[in-house]
Amino acid sequence: MEEAITVRxxxxxxxxxxxxxxxxxxxxxxxxxxxxxxxxxxxxxxxxAILGLVPRDKGDITIHGMSVNKMRxxxxxxxxxxxxxxxxxxxxxxxxxxxxxxxxGLFHRPGKTEKKWAKDCLKKVGMEDYxxxxxxxxxxxxxxxxxxxxxxxxxxxxxxxxxxxxxxxxSSEETIINILKxxxxxxxxxxxxxxxxxxxxxxxxxxxxxxxxxxxxxPVQQVLQPExxxxxxxxxxxxxEKIGVGx
Numbered sequence: 630m631e632e633a634i635t636v637r638x639x640x641x642x643x644x645x646x647x648x649x650x651x652x653x654x655x656x657x658x659x660x661x662x663x664x665x666x667x668x669x670x671x672x673x674x675x676x677x678a679i680l681g682l683v684p685r686d687k688g689d690i691t692i693h694g695m696s697v698n699k700m701r702x703x704x705x706x707x708x709x710x711x712x713x714x715x716x717x718x719x720x721x722x723x724x725x726x727x728x729x730x731x732x733x734g735l736f737h738r739p740g741k742t743e744k745k746w747a748k749d750c751l752k753k754v755g756m757e758d759y760x761x762x763x764x765x766x767x768x769x770x771x772x773x774x775x776x777x778x779x780x781x782x783x784x785x786x787x788x789x790x791x792x793x794x795x796x797x798x799x800s801s802e803e804t805i806i807n808i809l810k811x812x813x814x815x816x817x818x819x820x821x822x823x824x825x826x827x828x829x830x831x832x833x834x835x836x837x838x839x840x841x842x843x844x845x846x847x848p849v850q851q852v853l854q855p856e857x858x859x860x861x862x863x864x865x866x867x868x869x870e871k872i873g874v875g876x
Contacts, residue, residue, distance in 0.1 A: 631693065633658040633787060633818035634679070639688030641671070641678050647686075647841070649674050654837055654846040656820075658693070661813040663823045663833035663849075667862050670839045672822045673709065673791050680706055680789060692787060700787070702731040705780035707790040710772060715765040721775050722760040725750055728782030743782075750778040755804055770801025777805055788812060788819045795824070806832055829853070 632655050641649040649671040656662050664672045677683040679690055681697055692700040705728070728750070729743040739747070751757045754774040764772060773793055780788055788809070794802050809819050813834070823829065829836060829849060836852040838844040844861045845852045 631658045632656070632691075633660070633693060634820070635689075635691045636675075636679065637689040639675065639678060639690070640686040641674050641683060641688075642686050649678065649839075650842055652688075652839065652843045654843060656818065656835055656846075658818050659813060659816045660818055660834045661809055661832065662818070662820045662835045662837060663829050664820060664837045664839065665823055665826065665829060665852075665861075666839035666844070670861070671841050672839055675837075675839065676789055676791055676820065676822055680704065682706075702783075703786040705783045705785035705788045707773075707776045707780050707788070707793055709791045710769060710796065713772075713776075715772070717764070719764060720760065721751065721756060721762050721764060721767070722747055724764055724775055725778045725782050728779040731783055747778075747782050750781040751775070753781060753808065754778045768798065768801075770797035773797050774801055774804060777808060781808075786817055788817060790819070791822045792824065793821060 635655040637653050639649055639652040640647065652671075652675060664675065666672050674683060678685045678688070679697065690697055692704065697704070722744070725747040726739045726743060729739050729747060733739065733743070748757060748760065751760055754777055756771060756774050756778060759767065759771065759775075764775060767775065777790075777793070780790075790809075793805055809821070812819055821833070823832070830853070833849055835847060836849050837846045838852050838857060838861050840861045840863070845854075845857045
């Protein structure tokens with residue numbers, strides 16, 4: 630199988646404080662991967678460092694054997710909802726159309742073809758009836774569906790989602806995870822920063838377990854071992870009890 634992503638010896642610091650240290654892993658193409666760990670473990674930082682959204686102290690990163698910059702158009706990113714300006718005067722359809730820009734030439738604007746594709750993506754996530762709404766008027770789950778539609782509009786090969794299930798309704802969560810599984814089944818690779826340990830077995834094929842260092846990565850059952858989870862969560866029993874890990 631072709632390796633989708635390889636990270637070697639990743640270190641990241643904020644204001645001189647090391648928040649990620651010596652993280653190395655690789656995952657093959659066509660997997661749905663969960664990045665898990667306690668609060669402050671560096672989950673979002675690792676994702677942002679891979680994408681070049683935060684500087685890294687050192688480390689090598691390749692996507693499909695190439696640099697991230699060379700693969701940029703093939704990477705879609707859905708940030709945490711609290712990092713988005715929901716008051717920005719943009720409609721749902723305009724938001725999704727942004728996903729078509731990487732495939733357009735310089736100075737080209739979306740035309741009929743792109744608008745039809747954006748509407749198809751909205752239909753995919755069940756938001757076609759909201760195309761003219763301002764994004765701030767939507768519920769949390771609806772907003773997350775729209776940003777997933779924007780990612781779909783990009784026709785990417787890799788999808789990165791940072792805490793997509795936080796603060797959303799059950800129906801939206803089901804819609805989103807089902808679409809992510811469809812992407813996986815179509816051969817795409819999906820990485821998700823995730824916090825709800827009770828759902829990792831149902832949602833993911835592979836896991837990356839972090840607590841600043843990499844604790845373990847691999848198939849879900851390989852990672853969900855009591856000694857590894859205890860090491861990562863450092864005695865946070867509430868988290869461990871959710872997945873039935875004895876400590």
